[in-house]
Amino acid sequence: MVLYKNLLVMCAIVFLTACSGTYRTYVEMFELALKPKPDAVLSFSELTSDNPDYLYAKLGDQPRSVMGLLFIEQDQFKWTSANQVILVTEQGRVVRTAGLENDLVYTSNTIADPVKTGAFANTSWGRMLDWEAGEYGYVVKSNFTVTENQFLTFFGQKVKVRKVVETLNYDNPSVYWRFDGVWQNVFWFDQASGKLLQSHQQLAPGMQPLELVFISEVARQLRKSGAQIAGDAI
Structure with missing residues (x-):
């Protein structure tokens, strides 16, 4: 027992x-x-002219990832990430995506986009957008406001930028019952060169914003300005 x-x-x-x-x-x-997973980061020395262009991409609260430039075709830049998300940009504006939850599959009238032309004053831009989740042929109109002499900081250096706020709204009713028919994008342009350095773009109403930093372009502009930056700076 x-x-x-x-x-x-x-x-x-x-x-x-x-x-x-x-x-x-x-x-x-x-x-x-x-x-929390760490944001991806590149050092200044990795952003040389011998390497392909890179951008930082951050969707909502997800960690920041690095995307590399695959190729340029008809003024469209095609970027890809390690998890095979693809962004197609024209002058930094995202006009098409693949691999997101609700892909932007078509943008019309990109030739008149003020982000491309640089003409923001008293400008309204209309285009049609198609989204993979079943919304096609939506007319969206944008108006723009510009604020000069703003600053962003990269690699410990302050860069003077022009901040452009784009207010977007549906020009026709949605097929879904929704209250998010108006939203905003923000673009920051290098004030000296006019190059787009950073943007927050919401690709569809209710979608998490996509933060893009064109970090290779940032490095080019810093080198042109004569800024003294250590190669291992991040």
């Missing part, structure tokens, strides 16, 4: 020890899943 009781106690100890180990494993996995 005593031997039987001792055996039960030993089995219970082994069981509890195993459960404790499993519990710790679950806790560690849970903590790992919740731990």
Whole structure:
């Protein structure tokens, strides 16, 4: 009888020890899943003219990733990431995507886009947009406001920029019941060269904003300005 009781106690100890180990494993996995992932980063020396162009892309609260320029075709820049998301831009404006939750599949009238022409004053821009989630042929109109002499900081250097706020709205009713028919994009242009350095673009109403930093262009403009930056600066 005593031997039987001792055996039960030993089995219970082994069981509890195993459960404790499993519990710790679950806790560690849970903590790992919740731990913020670091943003991707490139050093200044990695952004040389010998390398392809890069941009930083951050969708909503997701970690920032690096996208590389695949090729240029008919004034469209095609960028890709490690997880095979593709962005197509014209002068920095995203006009098409692949691999997102609700892809932007078509943008019309891009030739008149003020982001491309640089003419923002008293300008309204209309185009048609198609989204993969079943909305096609939507007319969207934009108006722009400009603020000069703003600053962004890259690699520890302040860069004077022109901030352009674009207010977008549906020009025709949505097929869905929604209250987000008006939204905004923001673009920051280098004030000296006019090159687009950074943008926040919401590609569809209700979609998380996409933050883009054209980090290779940033590095080019800093080099042209004569800024002294260590190669390992990030």
